[in-house]
Amino acid sequence: MHQSNIRNFCIIAHVDHGKSTLADRFLELTHTVESRNMREQYLDRMDLERERGITIKLQPVRMLYRASRTYADSTLNDADDKLLYKDLTYKIRGVIFKVKKELGLGHKESVYQNAIEQEFKNINLNFEKEKVIDIFYGEKKVGTYRPDFVIDGKIILELKALPFIGRNEEKQIWTYLKGSSYRLLLLVNFSPSDVYIKRIVYDTARFPRESASSQRESAQVEYILNLIDTPGHVDFSYEVSRSLAAVEGAILLVDATQGIQAQTLANLHQAQILGLDIIPVVNKIDLANADVETTTSELANLLKIDESKILKASGKTGEGVEDILNTVVECIKSPKGEPEKPLRALIFDSNYDSYRGVVAYVRIIDGEVKKGDKIKFMTTGTSDEVLEVGYFSPDYTPKNSLSSGEIGYIVTGLKEVSQAKVGDTITQAQTHADNKIHADLRGQFQRQSALVPLEGYKEVKPMVFAGIYTVDGEINKLRDSLGKLKLNDASLVYEPENSKAFGYGFRCGFLGTLHLEIIKERLEREYGLNLIITTPQVEFRRSSAPAPTRPEYSRGGKVEGSSPRESAGYEEPWAKVEIVTPQQYIGQIMDLLNNVRGMYKSTDYIGDRVILNYEAPLSSIIVGFYDKLKSVSSGYASLNYEPIGYREGDLVKMDILIAGEEVDVLSQIVHKSQLLPKAQAITKRLKELIPRQWFEVSLQAAVGGKILAREDIPAMKKDVTGYLYGGDISRKKKLWAKQAKGKKKMKKLGKVDIPSDVFINLLKY
Numbered sequence: 001m002h003q004s005n006i007r008n009f010c011i012i013a014h015v016d017h018g019k020s021t022l023a024d025r026f027l028e029l030t031h032t033v034e035s036r037n038m039r040e041q042y043l044d045r046m047d048l049e050r051e052r053g054i055t056i057k058l059q060p061v062r063m064l065y066r067a068s069r070t071y072a073d074s075t076l077n078d079a080d081d082k083l084l085y086k087d088l089t090y091k092i093r094g095v096i097f098k099v100k101k102e103l104g105l106g107h108k109e110s111v112y113q114n115a116i117e118q119e120f121k122n123i124n125l126n127f128e129k130e131k132v133i134d135i136f137y138g139e140k141k142v143g144t145y146r147p148d149f150v151i152d153g154k155i156i157l158e159l160k161a162l163p164f165i166g167r168n169e170e171k172q173i174w175t176y177l178k179g180s181s182y183r184l185l186l187l188v189n190f191s192p193s194d195v196y197i198k199r200i201v202y203d204t205a206r207f208p209r210e211s212a213s214s215q216r217e218s219a220q221v222e223y224i225l226n227l228i229d230t231p232g233h234v235d236f237s238y239e240v241s242r243s244l245a246a247v248e249g250a251i252l253l254v255d256a257t258q259g260i261q262a263q264t265l266a267n268l269h270q271a272q273i274l275g276l277d278i279i280p281v282v283n284k285i286d287l288a289n290a291d292v293e294t295t296t297s298e299l300a301n302l303l304k305i306d307e308s309k310i311l312k313a314s315g316k317t318g319e320g321v322e323d324i325l326n327t328v329v330e331c332i333k334s335p336k337g338e339p340e341k342p343l344r345a346l347i348f349d350s351n352y353d354s355y356r357g358v359v360a361y362v363r364i365i366d367g368e369v370k371k372g373d374k375i376k377f378m379t380t381g382t383s384d385e386v387l388e389v390g391y392f393s394p395d396y397t398p399k400n401s402l403s404s405g406e407i408g409y410i411v412t413g414l415k416e417v418s419q420a421k422v423g424d425t426i427t428q429a430q431t432h433a434d435n436k437i438h439a440d441l442r443g444q445f446q447r448q449s450a451l452v453p454l455e456g457y458k459e460v461k462p463m464v465f466a467g468i469y470t471v472d473g474e475i476n477k478l479r480d481s482l483g484k485l486k487l488n489d490a491s492l493v494y495e496p497e498n499s500k501a502f503g504y505g506f507r508c509g510f511l512g513t514l515h516l517e518i519i520k521e522r523l524e525r526e527y528g529l530n531l532i533i534t535t536p537q538v539e540f541r542r543s544s545a546p547a548p549t550r551p552e553y554s555r556g557g558k559v560e561g562s563s564p565r566e567s568a569g570y571e572e573p574w575a576k577v578e579i580v581t582p583q584q585y586i587g588q589i590m591d592l593l594n595n596v597r598g599m600y601k602s603t604d605y606i607g608d609r610v611i612l613n614y615e616a617p618l619s620s621i622i623v624g625f626y627d628k629l630k631s632v633s634s635g636y637a638s639l640n641y642e643p644i645g646y647r648e649g650d651l652v653k654m655d656i657l658i659a660g661e662e663v664d665v666l667s668q669i670v671h672k673s674q675l676l677p678k679a680q681a682i683t684k685r686l687k688e689l690i691p692r693q694w695f696e697v698s699l700q701a702a703v704g705g706k707i708l709a710r711e712d713i714p715a716m717k718k719d720v721t722g723y724l725y726g727g728d729i730s731r732k733k734k735l736w737a738k739q740a741k742g743k744k745k746m747k748k749l750g751k752v753d754i755p756s757d758v759f760i761n762l763l764k765y
Helices: 019-029 047-052 074-078 086-103 109-122 167-179 212-218 234-244 262-273 292-303 321-331 475-488 513-527 583-595 618-622 625-632 672-689 729-749 758-764
Strands: 006-013 059-068 127-129 133-137 140-145 149-151 155-160 184-190 195-201 220-229 249-255 277-283 344-353 357-366 368-370 374-377 383-385 388-392 396-399 401-403 407-411 425-428 436-439 445-448 464-470 493-499 503-510 531-533 540-542 552-555 570-582 599-606 609-617 638-649 651-658 668-671 697-703 706-713
Touching (some): 006 234, 006 262, 006 321, 019 059, 019 220, 019 249, 019 321, 047 513, 059 321, 086 109, 086 155, 086 184, 109 149, 133 167, 140 167, 155 167, 167 195, 167 321, 220 321, 234 262, 234 513, 234 638, 249 262, 249 292, 262 277, 262 570, 262 638, 277 292, 357 401, 388 401, 464 475, 464 493, 475 513, 503 513, 513 531, 570 583, 570 618, 583 625, 625 638, 651 672, 668 672, 672 697
Parallel strands (some): 006 220, 006 249, 155 184
Antiparallel strands (some): 127 149, 133 140, 149 155, 344 425, 357 407, 368 401, 374 383, 374 425, 388 396, 388 407, 436 445, 464 531, 493 503, 570 609, 599 609, 651 668, 697 706
């Protein structure tokens, strides 16, 4: 199928705004999945996603959709040899493109109308401006219509200057044409991005012998719709950014019961930076508490468009879903790749198959790839033979080849997961290999590449770190599992480390605490590992060293380096915080932010809700803040944050001692203002989490040599005198003394077993 019939798009929204449910309706409407196999949230492929009710991984799917020819792209009609008024149409198109070239884009409709009128005069084209056309119902005149131009008494020319033409506008134009005596209308839109020309034909005489059903069939065009369903939670924002880079447009979905939320704004901003076509949709209009009018108004103000451009739908009932697909066909640009050029394919995701190796999810930018081709990864330099290519339906569906504009998969056969990286460019081996070195006129050497790799993705920066260890010391199995998981989750970062308490393991970086929990669950379920996860923390660094050589000071709860007395201080990461909330909760939320050392910046308004802009320490936002925010706002507030750099603070290192032994993975960097309450809270929480031993265990929080808080776990007691039925009390005292002596010895030699779930549960203190 030609590129002009391909539309690549994704759905972006805040968490739980109905992306997966809307995708279900798309699958049903396009008959991509048989009705007997259909289930809710079909594109959520992992059990973990279905259990938690959230999307964790991006999921592509290819759908075939037959759109009405009335709303089809004009290039298809222009290719028709039997084009109605062919020569006259080409003259009009020439005028339109000349006006665009001379004036550019962004003017008002009247400016283009006057310029086109002048150009018609220059080429002596017969036209009438704003001619009154009678509209008939049967044989009776029922009204009039005034188009911008009527050309040579044959073609109606209607001009617009809108961000995009929606289906409602085209329906209206179609109705006017149907009620008139004219057969052809050209609808021209000078949008901010380009000029679009659509041919609308009403001519029953062209099909004199065909039945009504065959006319409808011939008036339809088949399109390939490549959809990528994306997560909505802030911890999986990297999945969203990779999806946006692989498509030309996005459906911006907003829940009619909740309105615009923090991730709505964040995802929209990413899409606008990439220049994607945005289709705004208000979802869940079927719910009793849906405020469709307010949500539509907020969305129109945000995008600076007319409210009539906002689509309304229900992913649950299917209302308005067909209009969304028609708008996707109309308003999202087709791919612009060049099939004749050498292969260039962007890897936007990947997976590991135990039998077939690395499976790369790709968007073909230029060229073509088929089974048996020799391909090369331009970043790693690895070459291999293609075992299979295909598309997602959403299961793997083999295909003879993939060409420019398409989204699909390539089975590479690679067994080393490090050789196929997300963001890499795949090309044909013979087109990439020969980088030639030549001398220029000055005798200097320059390197010229036969093919320029694609830009790829910005390297992700983890926000929270934790140590991962195995209970039984299976370090090699853990290493292999992390490597395979990273292939499927490019935002995961890990490096080896050693702990006094747990031995060898890995220090891992995550985008948030939910991301950490998901990785832990996947490692345990998919790879059968029994894990110990240390308490998550952000990354601190020492401020005494010069900036280029400052070492990383705290990661994943393990703090290394000198004591606070020997260091000049620490720097902590700060974040830009954006909170969307109803106005009645502003006071409580501002108090909450002040308690975590937040710095107020500004307040913006969206309808009856506000956007609070703050800057705050990342450590205060990552752990526990989200739950507190939901509590003080009755669940209505939403949060988005992004790092803005390091700042020096009044910070000290707090050590945790269990039975007199320092546990390195529990050490923390804490602000002095929060030192005492945090020390008391963590020792009390540890007392609840660590089981009782046969000897007394002391729990202490200390800074340097000063103990800030202490809790004691009493020893378990055994009734050593229970079998005595009488006699002198001295016999019991002798046994009790012997027991006390044994416990004292155990206290010196005994080791406290720390359960593997202590570190995760410690987050809740």
